[in-house]
Amino acid sequence: LVSRAGVPDIGGQPLTPAYETYPHLYSLYGSSAPRTGASPGWDGVLYGGTEVYRWFKREQGARTAAVVAYDQPASASYARLVERGLRAEGYRVVTERVDFVLPDFRAVAADLRERRVDLVFDALDGHGNTRLCEAMEALGVRVDAKVTNVQNWSSSVDRAYARAPGCRESLWVTGSSRNFEDTGHPAVRAFRAAMGDRETSQWQLEGWAAAMWFTDAARSCLDRPDRGGLTRTCVEAYLNRQEPYTARGLLLPVRFEHLATPPAERETCLSVARWRDGRGWVSQGEMTRNCATVPQLGHRP
Structure with missing residues (x-):
């Protein structure tokens, strides 16, 4: 409906393939897909890189990884992509699926211990992550890193994982935006000053970056009379320009390329942080x- 109306949706955080399908939807993370509205990605196929798994193999020497997901379509689809990426980087992969309604995380924790897993990746929500950690804590399961995503990257970790201190100390996150704890960076300081004493999360920082993106696009239209004022066409011209957008350094470079064929490989960067009690998320x-x-x-999603 939004795309048919020609309304630019700027800086969305995709939970479905919509931002890889429709022409007026602009994900916060950019896209190379044609986005004609016909099908997601390239003829219904989406592509993702293996940079996260390469980083943990290179930096930590990890070799065995488990992927925990619900038996729910979106969760399972994302988990399959993670598993493929791990195998492409040479990991031994342990697949764990739990019932979406009545998940048995204790059974998962027991299997992780039995399989001697180095890393745990997940396609779970925040509640599921907490319960998995509590099950691992109850059985004394320790891993080098329990790696999660931006949805679970928040300042509430100490409270959310209060009953799983050992598991909490193994939490890592990866993403495409600068850690909200990096107050040495001026753009992060500006965000934190605006937030005040509120509980903070990476999704809030990314929302701030999305608002900044629209504001910069609007200003580019208003500052140049020859661009016809603040119109949808002018705003989208800013979003589709060749120069990548970084939100003053809060984001890894974002661009929209509309490639006819997907790239076989590409250089990709990532933000990595781990939780430390008393210090929060440390980049x-x-x-x-x-x-x-x-x-x-x-x-295929």
Whole structure:
């Protein structure tokens, strides 16, 4: 409906393939897909890189990884992509599926211990992550890293995982935006000052970056009389320009390429942080230098 109306949707955080399908939807993370509205990605196939798995193999020497997901279509689809990426990077992969309504996380934790897993990846919500950690804590399961995503990257970790201190200390996150704890960066300081004493999350920082993106696009139209004023056409011209957008350094470079064929590989960077009690989320290296040229693997959503 939004795309048919020609309304630019700017800086969305995709939970479905919509942002890889429709021409007026602009994901916060960019896209190379044609986005003609006919089908997601390239003829119904989406592509993702293996940079996360390459990083943990290179930096931590991990070799065995488990992927925990619900038996729910969106969760299972994402989990399959994670599993493919891990295998492409040479990991031994342990697949764990739990019932969406009555998940048995204790059984999963027991299997993780039996399989001697180094890393745990998930396609779970925040509640599921907490319950999995509590089950791992109850059985004394320890891993090098329990890796989650931006949805679970928040300042409430100490409270949410209060009953799982051992598991909490193994939490890592990866993403495409600068850690909201990196107050040494001026754009992060501006965001934190605006937030005040509120509980903070990475999704809030990304929402702030999305608002900044629209504001910069609007200003580009208003500052140049020859562009015809603040119109949808002018705003979308800013979004589709060749120069990538970084929201003053809050985002890894974002662009929209509309490639006719998907790239076989590309250089991709990522933001990595781990939880430390008393310190919060501690960045692991500078995100603009945590980079690798990795294969792009296809999957059907």
